[in-house]
Amino acid sequence: MIEDFFTHSPYELSQPEKEKLLLTELRALTHHHYNNCRPYKNILDAMGTDIERIKRVEDVPFFPVRMFKELDLMSIPRDKIFKVTTSSGTTGQKVSRVYADMETAMIQQKVLIKIFGDFLGKKRLPMLVIDSAETVRNRQLFTARGAAIIGLQMIASKQIFALDKDMELQKEMVCEFLREHAGQKFLIFGFTFMAWQHFYKELLKMDERFDLSEAFLMTSGGWKKLQSESVSREEFKARFKEVCGLGHFLDHYGMAEQIGAINAECECGHLHASIYSDIIPRRHRDFSPCEVGEPGILQMVSVLPHSYPGHSIISEDEGVLLGIDDCPCGRKGKYFEVLGRIKKAELRGCSDTYAAGF
């Protein structure tokens, strides 16, 4: 039961203790989805999976993330759908649709609060959101960005949206907010690229300087887009520090398909899997689990998804375990680094030649 997890703080269990807890829950979830989600059952049957033979967390069968783009996957009757979250695919790409019932949505929220609470403390703090209020307007159909913002409402005493609907900085309002909270502990949240484009670059242009040394800049959404502009993670931090003294960075990695069970970055710059989830890099040749230090394709398990079969997913990202139970920050469990998307396959052959050409 998920309640068994709530008695622990998110990073207090050593890997063996955590896996014991995870295994029981993941097996139960595998049974649950097998019995309630027809496509999931079809897949396990086609592969000849015997759920009774799952003896370790790594034995739990995994679902390819692209399936969420192709199919409507859920383990609940349609009338129990409470919210639908979509991944933030770029225009023209298919997006994932993730269906949550009330129960799953509540658990997602609760776990998110617990994980961030470990970094930010229990007190709710004011939050400047580097996004537009439009992003969260349609509550029936959230994008992952919208979902992240809504999720974070629970840890914020209030949310101020920094951008207008045209993604322009609302300068007056933002400056007022920053003046009011300068030198104090508060939160800034944005996708990495937006925080850079719409906040850092705007701060740089301003004559006025703010002291944000106590503020936390929370980011998500990955580094790919910034890297393509030649801004590394290190430079991102250094430049923010330079312009406003920003001292606390809280990046995280997660997937729309596993909302809630995020992997947050600690003070040492390592992403940590909490007790609610785990990360298993796998070798592409046979999907066997990698050793610490060996890059592989990231599989993620999470005990949160009850309403859809997303408790064990193989992503299209590569990453590497940095260690287990021994991060200098004191948090237990696995910690890792994300290396980016798997390289696109380059195939020989004559099909699909210049389809894009001419």
Place this chain on the structure above:
Amino acid sequence: MNGVEYLAGGPEVSNTPLPAYSEEALIFLSDLSAKLLHDPRTRAYPDVTSFGFWCRKANLQKLKEECADRESRLGRGLAFHVAPSNVPVNFAFSFAFSLLAGNGNIVRVPSKNFPQVQLICKSIKQILPDHSEIERRAAFVRYPVDQAITTGFCAKADARLIWGGDDTVQAVRSCPVKPKCIDLVFADRYSICVIDGESVLQADERSLKKLAENFYNDTYLMDQNACSSPQLVLWLNGGSEARERFWGAVAEYAGNLYELQGMTAVDKYTQLCEDAVERPEVEKVLRQNGNLLYRAELSGLPENAGDDLRGRGGYFYEADLSELSDICPVVNEKYQTLTYFGLGPERLRKMVIDDHLRGIDRIVPVGRAMDIGVIWDGYDIIGTLSRIVQAG
């Protein structure tokens, strides 16, 4: 033309025909063969080697003798070739066929910078000055996607050889040509393999290994992504023992050689899941040797197999046939090559003809799927690219 890079030859290409199998063409191609086969760099590229081997003098002489009416054949004039962008040496075969037919040639080579293309074009460039009749009849061009340039080349052409997916074919064919210009179109095709299970069981270890190697060369060697790579394996007398023996040998052989890419592994796994959910005829998917070999077992043949049942990088569909003619209802014009093991080609050809099938142009033993030749996709390429001068 702006934006056109000439890798060999120049903008002025003659449309004065040569006789089919002319001495000039034979000598040029056999010189090219010698040059390629003696170049130590060629060794790194089996596909260049096989091209070099194909155009050696003895083989060309043999082809010439097989062409009974060669004395009355002359080229059509100027051929424009659009080679597939991801098969490195295909452009060279396309060129050689057309040259043997007696044509001048403008060949658009793959846009991707393959070392094989460089190697062949450089060799051609080096020997062209010694072959003045060929020199004025050959140009190898590379240019980025540009309909205007393609239109310019098409306007001069007496024949076009268009290799590629359906979209490419459409795009090139939409460019206007002279009224008498003919097109040879090598569009997207589908290929299958038929195996007799009894023969697999009877094969000794050595023949089994050879069969696995041959099957590997037809499929994995091209990431199973060539038109003539089998996607679907059909079994006659295919008990599980025969199947396991065959696939076990294939998986073992591929395990030593095939470089599986990370994304291909994920693609195959995703396809497995999609098949399990969306194809009722897929009963079971077996994974062998890690992610190297995936086999989706079909309970029957779906009608749209040719458009639909496709794998990449070692993902095969397989089904049982109770008799050979079971495949007839599903064969459409997409079907190109049928490779076989353990049964005779004449029997297969008879089936295609007697059952009036709209597809299957090639019936070759397992291992020969990639062997391109002057008969391809059902065309007699040299016959089609030359004209008959009738007298008497």
